[in-house]
Amino acid sequence: MLKAASYYFPRSAEPGSVGARYNHVAIMPVAFPQQETPLVGLAYSKYVPNLITAKPDAIDYVEIPFELLVHDPSVATIGEKIPIVLHCATLSIAGSVPCPEARIQEIQSWERRTATPWLGEHLAFITAEREAAGDYAEPYAPGEPYNIGYTVSPPMNQEVVARVAANFVRYSERITVPILLENGPLYFRIPSSTMTQTDFIQAICDQTDMELLLDLAHFHITSQTMGFDAEQELDKLPLERVVEVHISGVDEQQSGSWDNHAVRAPESVRRLFDQVLERVTPRAVTLEYNWSSAFPRAIVLEELARTKESIRNQRVRLAPPDHSVTALPQ
């Protein structure tokens, strides 16, 4: 049975903003349940509230980007019906430019308001120093760092391992819930890299107690770009650290594989998922079909059913043998 975690009265927002309308609304978030089997959720999209209304048992939780909540706090009211898992693309944890203090405080606020069990963040950078970039023809933001507005996988070397480890510890002291780091997709060979992404993740895990959000589409894409066998490489990852798994589609364009949350996951991703379930039991599996508000509901439901079936099948395989035997006659 799901229980309400706490009442929370959001902080004030600018008068007239979307957030202002929710200033005096008590959000009573449903807590993320403790369960031995993985819960199955959806990344938030416009279609998700209607899906929850029509099929209340279809998903166990909804994953919402922190950035969306900042833009439209009203989205958080869905947390009164279903647990929220907070996702984030703001900390730039692999970058050298610190996340602004105000943003950290906003994340803290939403962490409390949503009662999220953890914060999923990308093992990536979003901002980068501009000073050393040479002559810049268009000083549209002089003195400010580059803000790419999207997560980019960092160079994979010892220097960045140390930086990520330090940032992880620093941000973990500010965020109450665990921070999971998500593997990013590699679309090109990252300059200054001296190790594989798998070794990079392992090296960070060796230095910290970091837990993982394993995005299987990203992992598949990286395998295609870097030319390795994904299923073999998967076993080299510290899978025991995986708390959440992302499943989404992959697009083949311009001789490369690209992330695509507007199509269903390919068989290659599904095989990786089964392989993960054979090794470990994550707490949550999120289907990321959130790039098209017109994503067909029938496909979402099929994908949810298939995900649950994979989990069920794995549990049957892992079930302990039945030791009850008929007593032998004396």
Added chain:
Amino acid sequence: MMEFAAETFIARCLMDPRYLESLREASQGTVDPSDLERLRLFGGFITKIQHNDLWEHFPTTRRLLHDFGLELPFFADYRAASFAAGQSKLEPRQKVGAFAGFLENQILSRPAWRCPGLLEVLRHERHLWELSFETTTERVADCVKQLESLQWKRFLNLIPIFPNPFRMAAFDRDPTAFAATPGNGGRRSRRVVLGYRKMPDGSRRVLTLDRISAAILSAVNGRRQVRTVIARAREAGLRAAQPRQFRNFLEQAAQAEIIAFLLRLENAPEPKR
């Protein structure tokens, strides 16, 4: 030799497309040209994701761009153009308009982009999108109700208007066939004239117009009298049509609330461009 940190290098390539272009043209440095091209496409990929809301308004255009292998190259070009034009922070409506305008220019100016149906579908979906912002004429209350009893002479003096937003467009291929049939099923479709109509409840309808309907409706501009509309329609090819046929069509169009009639010109609203 890379003179600054790799993150800064990647960020500059993504945020300063002209810099990336200069590296590609120079074909020197520590980064492989194929990786520079992938970086360019990655920039396009980011821009594509930042336009995910286009799925709502331009679903078939986006599908065709993808199917023709133009999606990432287009968004990479669009990224460079929008950065150069300082369009990084457009309002949502401006953003959609800028996307549609840039894509139309690309299709018209680059022969390699003349893929079957792409231009037609883009224009079709743009009409539908633009229609959603148009508002209803305010003078509908002044419209003539009893048309049947009206003498022919007085009927000729009426001024037909579109009480609800309405526009027409001709296409070499039927864009609705592409929308209805995934996999470029509309390639062989024929020339067609479509009418776009916004209903009072805000929903939008697409009508396929025959030659007669198109000729008459295209002569309606909200200021012309019926007699002028008929004259224009005759000039457009309906020379043999009988007056009764014109009147029947116009009355039926009024019954379907596609058009309405004003008694006097001073009641007529300014024609929509």
